Amino acid sequence: NFLLTQPHSVSESPGKTVTISCTRNSGSIASNYVQWYQQRPGSSPTTVIYEDNLRPSGVPDRFSGSIDSSSNSASLTISGLKTEDEADYYCQSFHINNFIFGGGTKLTVL
């Protein structure tokens, strides 16, 4: 199986745009869909992006997902940052019956 590597933490100011990366170490990032989960402190995770770039109903369009084959990575971009976006974000993929999670990125909105 492959690994998904995320930055440990990122920070940005309210109203700005932040991008969180998720790099796959082997095989093509395009081979298996990537999902993104948001986990606020004390809460269970929720899906903000599925199948690379789709938003579940109720997730604001400030959240977007993409993949980049040149860097073999997926990205979660949050624009117009709000303090409520402060959370841990996890990327996830699925390959040969195994779930692969990134280590998580702590987003601080300050």
Place this chain on the structure above:
Amino acid sequence: QVQLQESGPGLVKPSQTLSLTCNVSGGSINTDVYFWIWIRQHPGKGLEWIGYIYYGGSTYYNPSLRSRLTVSIDTSKNQFSLNLSSVTAADTAVYYCARVRVSDYGAYLDYWGQGTLVTVSS
């Protein structure tokens, strides 16, 4: 709206078996559209998948836990369960159940339970 709710002891003694049940409401567990999964999160750490089950009973386990793990499903009660044997302090974690939506090129968790903290201690 689908809801999942974990239940079970919050404290388990070392070497004993950790048993949790996930009750699913707002939708049938008896469907070939979804899998049903257990996830855990050690304190302050990331997400780790434990195992998942299909309504017909097919199971898939994390290789690191396979030797101690049983996941089962009871479609008559609309619930699925986790049994993890020979627990140690390293199994202390928040345990989540969730629903898995599967497609040709992946799978993702679309509904999660609120999670339950299980502490392994004598």
